[in-house]
Amino acid sequence: MKKVLQVQSLKKYFPIYGGLLSRETSQVKAVDDVSFDINEGEILGLVGESGCGKTTVGRMTLRLLEPTSGKVLFEGVDLLSLKGKELAMIRPKMQIIFQDPYSSLNPRFTVERIIGEALSVHGLAQGSELRKKVETLMEKVGLSRMYLKRFPHEFSGGQRQRIGIARALALNPKYIVCDEPVSALDVSIQAQIINLLQSLQKEDNLSLMFISHDLNVVKHLSQRTAVMYLGKIVELAPTELLNRKAAHPYTQALLSSKPSLDPTDRKRPIPLQGDVPSPLNPPSGCHFHPRCPKVVDRCKTEIPRQIELEAGHTVNCHLYDD
Amino acid sequence: MHSQDPLLDIQNLSTFFHTEENIVRSVRNVDLKIYPGETIALVGESGCGKSVTALSAMRLVPMPPGNFENGRILFKGKDLLQASEQEMQKIRGNEIGMIFQEPMTSLNPIFTIGDQIIEAICLHQDKSHEEARKLALKVLKKVAMPSPETRIDQYPHELSGGMKQRVMIAMSIVCKPSLLIADEPTTALDVTIQAQILDLLDELKKETQMSILLITHNLGIVAQYADRVAVMYSGKIVELASVENIFASPSHPYTKGLLNSLPKDTISETLETIPGAVPHPAFLPKGCAFHPRCAEKMSECEQEIPGLQPLENHAEHQTACWLYNKTPAL
Ligand SMILES: Nc1ncnc2c1ncn2[C@@H]1O[C@H](COP(=O)(O)OP(=O)(O)OP(=O)(O)O)[C@@H](O)[C@H]1O
Ligand SMILES: Nc1ncnc2c1ncn2[C@@H]1O[C@H](COP(=O)(O)OP(=O)(O)O)[C@@H](O)[C@H]1O
Numbered sequence: 324m325k326k327v328l329q330v331q332s333l334k335k336y337f338p339i340y341g342g343l344l345s346r347e348t349s350q351v352k353a354v355d356d357v358s359f360d361i362n363e364g365e366i367l368g369l370v371g372e373s374g375c376g377k378t379t380v381g382r383m384t385l386r387l388l389e390p391t392s393g394k395v396l397f398e399g400v401d402l403l404s405l406k407g408k409e410l411a412m413i414r415p416k417m418q419i420i421f422q423d424p425y426s427s428l429n430p431r432f433t434v435e436r437i438i439g440e441a442l443s444v445h446g447l448a449q450g451s452e453l454r455k456k457v458e459t460l461m462e463k464v465g466l467s468r469m470y471l472k473r474f475p476h477e478f479s480g481g482q483r484q485r486i487g488i489a490r491a492l493a494l495n496p497k498y499i500v501c502d503e504p505v506s507a508l509d510v511s512i513q514a515q516i517i518n519l520l521q522s523l524q525k526e527d528n529l530s531l532m533f534i535s536h537d538l539n540v541v542k543h544l545s546q547r548t549a550v551m552y553l554g555k556i557v558e559l560a561p562t563e564l565l566n567r568k569a570a571h572p573y574t575q576a577l578l579s580s581k582p583s584l585d586p587t588d589r590k591r592p593i594p595l596q597g598d599v600p601s602p603l604n605p606p607s608g609c610h611f612h613p614r615c616p617k618v619v620d621r622c623k624t625e626i627p628r629q630i631e632l633e634a635g636h637t638v639n640c641h642l643y644d645d
Numbered sequence: 646m647h648s649q650d651p652l653l654d655i656q657n658l659s660t661f662f663h664t665e666e667n668i669v670r671s672v673r674n675v676d677l678k679i680y681p682g683e684t685i686a687l688v689g690e691s692g693c694g695k696s697v698t699a700l701s702a703m704r705l706v707p708m709p710p711g712n713f714e715n716g717r718i719l720f721k722g723k724d725l726l727q728a729s730e731q732e733m734q735k736i737r738g739n740e741i742g743m744i745f746q747e748p749m750t751s752l753n754p755i756f757t758i759g760d761q762i763i764e765a766i767c768l769h770q771d772k773s774h775e776e777a778r779k780l781a782l783k784v785l786k787k788v789a790m791p792s793p794e795t796r797i798d799q800y801p802h803e804l805s806g807g808m809k810q811r812v813m814i815a816m817s818i819v820c821k822p823s824l825l826i827a828d829e830p831t832t833a834l835d836v837t838i839q840a841q842i843l844d845l846l847d848e849l850k851k852e853t854q855m856s857i858l859l860i861t862h863n864l865g866i867v868a869q870y871a872d873r874v875a876v877m878y879s880g881k882i883v884e885l886a887s888v889e890n891i892f893a894s895p896s897h898p899y900t901k902g903l904l905n906s907l908p909k910d911t912i913s914e915t916l917e918t919i920p921g922a923v924p925h926p927a928f929l930p931k932g933c934a935f936h937p938r939c940a941e942k943m944s945e946c947e948q949e950i951p952g953l954q955p956l957e958n959h960a961e962h963q964t965a966c967w968l969y970n971k972t973p974a975l
């Protein structure tokens with residue numbers, strides 16, 4: 324299988340300034356040693372609680388944010404070594420779709436301008452050809468071409484998300500980071516957008532990183548799923564396997580906290596105790612240890628290493644390391 | 646059937662907003678009874694009138710532009726819509742507790758959480774500061790706040806989202822309300838925290854026979870925590886039934902559409918969708934407001950609004966749809 328993206332030991336430490344002279348006093352380890360690949364035509368789900376570093380990972384794979392260290396290979400090319408023209412050449416192939424369809428579109432631009440902007444900036448089309456291309460894109464995402472001259476505020480949340488997707492598709496990307504693209508939408512509209520993303524993956528052989536905290540949506544959409552906790556990927560597996568044989572206690576807790584849609588099935592397992600700790604001051608050893616129901620002594624001091632349980636299924640947990 | 650009288654009895658309530666441009670019909674002729682000790686979930690897509698219904702019951706709708714067009718809201722037999730503002734202040738936070746979606750905006754950033762809980766107590770109860778502080782500490786323990794003795798003297802910004810939501814719950818239950826209105830109480834929280842908070846509310850309900858009006862658009866939460874479910878669409882309740890019946894045998898095409906559009910456990914290729922979007926409440930279609938999106942639309946649907954009526958042989962399962970009954974709405 325061809326790999327579109329390879330991420331190796333990626334880190335992002337944000338400086339924290341404080342004290343009298345506003346010197347750097349500490350660091351937030353927002354992403355701390357993360358590695359994974361995305362295959363051509365694959366959707367990789369990235370799940371985890373708020374603040375665990377999902378958006379930061381996504382933005383670094385697009386080089387919208389400079390990593391502190393680590394490697395990102397896009398179609399085999401070392402993204403972080405690229406400069407100027409080379410970087411500008413590769414950028415169109417990588418796009419992002421945001422969570423908030425309200426704030427991610429310029430309110431003063433028409434739909435035509437929003438979707439067509441990248442095409443005209445890159446000198447790829449203009450005039451009637453540009454108009455045609457925009458119309459084709461609108462059709463592709465299920466927007467009537469009657470809306471060409473309308474402004475974002477005239478659309479519903481689901482329609483705005485379609486505009487955002489059309490904009491991302493304009494330059495024929497290979498890889499798109501979808502950062503919670505359906506979280507702000509109602510279920511019936513969410514289903515429309517999920518179907519759209521799925522058809523794009525199939526028709527255009529697109530690779531997607533799908534960031535979400537809705538495990539049902541990720542299960543439906545992604546071929547493989549990575550679970551993050553406080554800056555680290557703690558488990559990664561084919562989605563079906565992860566749902567059937569989750570190994571990490573945190574993944575198990577996430578899956579069991581997910582409310583079942585069957586009102587006659589109300590035997591709830593004990594939910595996880597405590598809050599997500601701050602990444603400013605992560606617990607020692609395994610970051611999950613203060614909340615882990617299976618914690619053992621070494622968890623408090625030793626950071627667990629990555630263990631391969633079976634082909635393609637990795638977990639970072641001492642329970643599996645003997 | 647319910648042997649007791651309803652605790653809250655919303656009768657034919659309509660709440661509109663008269664804005665400069667148009668009339669926003671947010672809540673239209675809503676009838677809803679909440680009995681002691683039950684959790685009733687109010688579900689529906691955003692903008693369908695869930696929050697305005699809840700705000701109406703608390704008399705917190707901004708007026709103007711808001712206006713109660715008609716109806717009554719009986720709480721323990723007394724019409725809240727006729728109550729004076731002074732009477733409402735006695736009821737709010739005391740007999741009716743409330744939790745809102747955004748804990749960050751609902752807590753005052755310049756007071757400690759202890760001060761805020763103590764104020765909530767002293768507003769309604771004749772207690773010394775010392776006694777109130779003791780009670781505040783007790784209620785913080787009750788909501789499973791970690792290290793409550795330290796947290797009580799901290800400011801909201803020093804707490805995580807989950808802890809802030811626990812403070813909100815502590816404030817809303819400290820006066821032992823008989824009704825708790827919870828508007829999307831866990832939407833801003835992560836799943837593992839969400840489960841903790843909802844289990845906590847469920848325990849309180851069982852312990853004190855409190856009733857809960859739970860507003861959410863998460864159908865998993867509805868399935869797990871509600872006793873009855875009211876489905877709203879464009880300002881009207883379109884289906885009302887026990888939680889078991891809503892999930893096992895939904896009748897209204899909108900309810901069916903909502904349930905079908907959820908990702909299932911079986912891996913399916915495409916999800917079912919409801920085409921189109923919710924109409925703006927200032928420009929409602931004639932007849933059944935769902936008709937432009939409904940696959941089962943008939944000619945009468947475009948003419949007259951269907952009334953909320955019991956299904957044949959199911960007095961407790963009501964639907965507002967021409968497929969099932971021939972009685973128009975009021
Ligand atoms: N520019 C920044 N400066 C300092 N800290 C930052 C910055 N951006 C992000 N962080 C911190 O890094 C951590 C990871 O943030 P990130 O936005 O990647 O989380 P996330 O997993 O996407 O969360 P959410 O689900 O809430 O979107 C958080 O603790 C966040 O506060
Ligand atoms: N103060 C207000 N002025 C005008 N319209 C309002 C006001 N508050 C709510 N609305 C409108 O009433 C409708 C129902 O809102 P709401 O009850 O908040 O929906 P939800 O079901 O998402 O809670 C929406 O269309 C909303 O825009």
Ligand code: SF4
Nearest residue numbers: 609612615622640641
């Ligand atoms: S390493 Fe220890 S604390 Fe961490 S998840 Fe595994 S058992 Fe739990």
Ligand code: SF4
Nearest residue numbers: 933936939946966967
């Ligand atoms: S009344 Fe008609 S349009 Fe409305 S839900 Fe029933 S069948 Fe559909």
Ligand SMILES: [Mg+2]
Nearest residue numbers: 377378379502
């Ligand atoms: Mg994020």
Ligand SMILES: [Mg+2]
Nearest residue numbers: 692695696828
């Ligand atoms: Mg609301």
